[in-house]
Amino acid sequence: xxxxxxxxxxxxxxxxxxxxxxxxxxxxxxxxxxxxxxxxxxxxxxxxxxxxxxxxxxxxxxxxxxxxxxxxxxxxxxxxxxxxxxxxxxxxxxxxxxxxxxxxxxxxxxxxxxxxxxxxxxxxxxxxxxxxxxxxxxxxxxxxxxxxxxxxxxxxxxxxxxxxxxxxxxxxxxxxxxxxxxxxxxxxxxxxxxxxxxxxxxxxxxxxxxxxxxxxxxxxxxxxxxxxxxxxxxxxxxxxxxxxxxxxxxxxxxxxxxxxxxxxxxxxxxxxxxxxxxxxxxxxxxxxxxxxxxxxxxxxxxxxxxxxxxxxxxxxxxxxxxxxxxxxxxxxxxxxxxxxxxxxxxxxxxxxxxxxxxxxxxxxxxxxxxxxxxxxxxxxxxxxxxxxxxxxxxxxxxxxxxxxxxxxxxxxxxxxxxxxxxxxxxxxxxxxxxxxxxxxxxxxxxxxxxxxxxxxxxxxxxx
Ligand SMILES: Nc1nc2c(ncn2[C@@H]2O[C@H](COP(=O)(O)OP(=O)(O)OP(=O)(O)O)[C@@H](O)[C@H]2O)c(=O)[nH]1
Ligand SMILES: [Mg+2]
Numbered sequence: 501x502x503x504x505x506x507x508x509x510x511x512x513x514x515x516x517x518x519x520x521x522x523x524x525x526x527x528x529x530x531x532x533x534x535x536x537x538x539x540x541x542x543x544x545x546x547x548x549x550x551x552x553x554x555x556x557x558x559x560x561x562x563x564x565x566x567x568x569x570x571x572x573x574x575x576x577x578x579x580x581x582x583x584x585x586x587x588x589x590x591x592x593x594x595x596x597x598x599x600x601x602x603x604x605x606x607x608x609x610x611x612x613x614x615x616x617x618x619x620x621x622x623x624x625x626x627x628x629x630x631x632x633x634x635x636x637x638x639x640x641x642x643x644x645x646x647x648x649x650x651x652x653x654x655x656x657x658x659x660x661x662x663x664x665x666x667x668x669x670x671x672x673x674x675x676x677x678x679x680x681x682x683x684x685x686x687x688x689x690x691x692x693x694x695x696x697x698x699x700x701x702x703x704x705x706x707x708x709x710x711x712x713x714x715x716x717x718x719x720x721x722x723x724x725x726x727x728x729x730x731x732x733x734x735x736x737x738x739x740x741x742x743x744x745x746x747x748x749x750x751x752x753x754x755x756x757x758x759x760x761x762x763x764x765x766x767x768x769x770x771x772x773x774x775x776x777x778x779x780x781x782x783x784x785x786x787x788x789x790x791x792x793x794x795x796x797x798x799x800x801x802x803x804x805x806x807x808x809x810x811x812x813x814x815x816x817x818x819x820x821x822x823x824x825x826x827x828x829x830x831x832x833x834x835x836x837x838x839x840x841x842x843x844x845x846x847x848x849x850x851x852x853x854x855x856x857x858x859x860x861x862x863x864x865x866x867x868x869x870x871x872x873x874x875x876x877x878x879x880x881x882x883x884x885x886x887x888x889x890x891x892x893x894x895x896x897x898x899x900x901x902x903x904x905x906x907x908x909x910x911x912x913x914x915x916x917x918x919x920x921x922x923x924x925x926x927x928x929x930x931x932x933x934x935x936x937x938x939x940x941x942x943x944x945x946x947x948x949x950x951x952x953x954x955x956x957x958x959x960x961x962x963x
Contacts, residue, residue, distance in 0.1 A: 509535065510617055511610035513598045514962035520593030525601050526962060528618055531609055532585040533574055538562060538608055539601075540572045540589070551576035559589055561604050568597045582618050583625035616959025620952070623944060630944025630955065631659040634898060637958050638722065646771025647721045650896040658895040660943060662711055666908075667939050669703025674932045680925045697919055700912065704935070708909045711897055713889055715905065718896030724766070724773030725882055728800045730828060731810035732821055733757050733781025736838040739865035740810065741765065741778040744875075750778050757781060760793040762800055770879055777804070782824050798827075806881055807833040808874075813851060813862060814842035834877055837862040840870065900955070901942050908938040 509529030515522070527535055536549065542557035549555065552575050559567045571590040580586040591597055606612060614620075616637075623633045635654035642648035654660075676692045729737040733756030741750050741763065750763050763778040777800050780793030801807055807828050811817055817825070835855050837848055840862040852860045861877050863870030883890050897905060915931035940946035 509610045510613035510621075511535075511602060511605045512613035512618075512962035513595075513602055514588075515593065515598075517595055519595065523591050523593040523595070523598040525589040525591065525598060525605070526613075526618065527587040527605065527610060528580070528582040528584045528613075528621060529610075530585065532587040535605055535608055535610060536572060536574055536587045539604060540570075542572070549574040552579075554590075559591060559601050562608060567600050567604070568592055578625075581627075582621040583627050584621060613961060614956070615961050616956035616963055619959060619963055620956045623952075629657075629660050630947060630952075631663070631895075631901070631942065632657060633944070634900075634955060635659075636963060638896070638898070640960065640963065641722075643724065643773045644721070644768050644771050647773075647896065650718070650721065650893060654895040659711075659897060659901070662707060662895065663939055663943055666704050666707050667936065669699055669707075670932050670936050670939070672703075673699055674929060674936070677925050677929045677932065681929065693919070697916065700916055700919070704912050705909065705916065708905060708912065710889075712902065712905050712909065713886060714893050714895065715897035715899075715902040717883070717886055717890050717893060718898065719902075720772055720882060721893075721896055722898070724775055725805040726775045726777060726800075726803060727806045727808060727878065728777045728779060728804035729808050729810060730779055730797060730801050730824070731781060732812075732818070732824065733783050735781070735810040735812045736865045737781065737810050738763075738778050740808070740836070740838065740863070741776060743865045743868055743871060744776060756783070757787075757790055760789055762793075762796050769875055772879070772882065774878070783820065801828050801831065804831060806878065807831050808836050808878075809833050810836045810838050811851070812839050813837035813848050814839045816847070816851060817854070832881060833858070834874075834881060835860040836874065838865050840864050841867050900951075904938050904942050908935050911935040911938065 507530070509527055509531035511525065511527045514524045514526040533549065539560055539562070540555070540557055541560055542555040552573065554571045554573050556571055557569075559570050559572075561567060568591045570592070573588050573590075575586040575588075577583055577585045589601060591601060602612075616633075619628075619633050619636050622628050623630060632655055635651050639648060639651035639655060642651055673696050676696050679692075729740060731737055734754070738750035738752045738759050742748050742752065745765050745767055749765055751758055757780070759778060759780050761780070765776050767774050767776060779797035779800050780790065782794050782797055785791050785794060809825060809828060811821060835858055837843070837851055837860060840848060841864040848862050852862075859877050859881065861870060861874045863874050880887070911931055911934045915928060915935070918928055918931060937946060941951070944952070
């Protein structure tokens with residue numbers, strides 16, 4: 501990785517837009533200290549700033565006009581976020597004042613920071629690898645405690661360390677192969693053939709497979725899942741939405757066709773953000789508005805990660821409902837027998853038998869019965885066999901990591917196949933090297949500039 505010492509000094513408002521108790525302007529680069537001297541007047545005028553110490557004073561324009569009363573800190577390189585000289589002004593959290601302070605700093609020679617540029621500088625200076633930099637975005641965007649915890653783990657190097665372990669395994673294998681390349685005539689049937697295979701399995705293929713599984717769960721934790729409530733009119737979809745949200749969000753009436761448009765809300769289930777979507781009841785129709793709602797309902801079903809197919813247990817399934825069921829049975833789904841308070845147990849059992857192999861949950865949305873069981877069924881369906889993994893996850897590889905991990909795994913399995921066929925050693929070494937190169941793409945060791953730009957463009961300005 502090339503280290504590019506920055507020649508310019510960047511500046512940005514680091515706190516979120518809007519009004520807050522304090523607002524922070526951040527500077528990083530060679531001119532940070534001179535900009536501090538020019539635009540800050542400490543109350544106890546001192547000639548030198550001690551690093552990492554807060555000073556109380558006023559922020560001023562180049563002509564001495566006071567813009568704000570503030571605290572300022574100078575952090576000398578290299579013990580800083582970017583490893584460059586960093587200065588922060590902790591102003592009052594008025595966005596107008598912050599913009600004014602930023603403007604005078606820019607007039608005095610600072611350049612507006614691009615999104616993620618502070619973190620990019622930390623990465624380019626070698627303070628953090630790319631997976632840690634990406635964890636910063638994950639942390640800022642985390643929607644649940646679980647995703648925040650995973651992002652912090654990753655920020656502290658959890659993914660990086662997993663990858664380092666795999667990398668060490670591969671380097672060891674490469675070393676073993678190179679012995680054989682260096683002494684080709686010595687008939688050392690790659691002495692360590694078995695050892696190479698064993699290492700490949702335990703130190704490389706298994707952990708890679710594990711990381712890929714974590715990436716699948718990671719997508720769910722980061723982006724959440726779309727759960728769509730679908731069924732005929734009046735089966736109780738909106739009642740269930742309200743019960744799950746614990747608020748009277750959607751209109752509920754005894755009239756079929758109450759919900760016309762889709763309603764989307766969010767709740768969290770064991771750390772997973774769930775986007776819950778209530779839809780118009782699907783039935784033959786004449787009303788053009790209702791028809792639009794039904795069309796929209798069908799689209800939402802197609803986009804769902806999980807469909808809750810609701811039926812009214814007190815009346816059973818009509819012909820049209822079976823047709824509706826046929827149109828969604830290929831999607832991951834659960835059957836929800838609602839209004840169990842109105843249905844005899846025997847009827848529910850009979851209905852259950854009509855859905856062999858499908859998870860069926862009997863509830864009463866109105867009386868809030870069976871809801872916990874429904875939530876557990878949703879969780880089991882989404883996380884499936886990965887429950888143990890989900891609960892022990894230490895990091896959440898993202899889609900970028902996932903696609904490179906897949907390529908790495910492919911390289912490693914073809915290496916394994918080549919080993920078993922006793923392919924020439926130099927060919928084996930080529931496979932190991934390509935697996936190592938892929939890993940370098942993940943951590944940023946060998947990542948192309950365009951990819952880096954893409955990664956950092958997801959950041960907000962000031963981070
Ligand atoms: N007894 C009983 N009534 C329920 C239950 N769930 C819903 N209902 C009633 O069924 C009627 C329809 O409920 P909604 O939630 O509006 O049904 P929906 O599926 O959203 O209907 P549309 O929006 O028309 O498609 C209302 O009168 C609810 O009070 C339940 O578990 N038990
Ligand atoms: Mg409704």
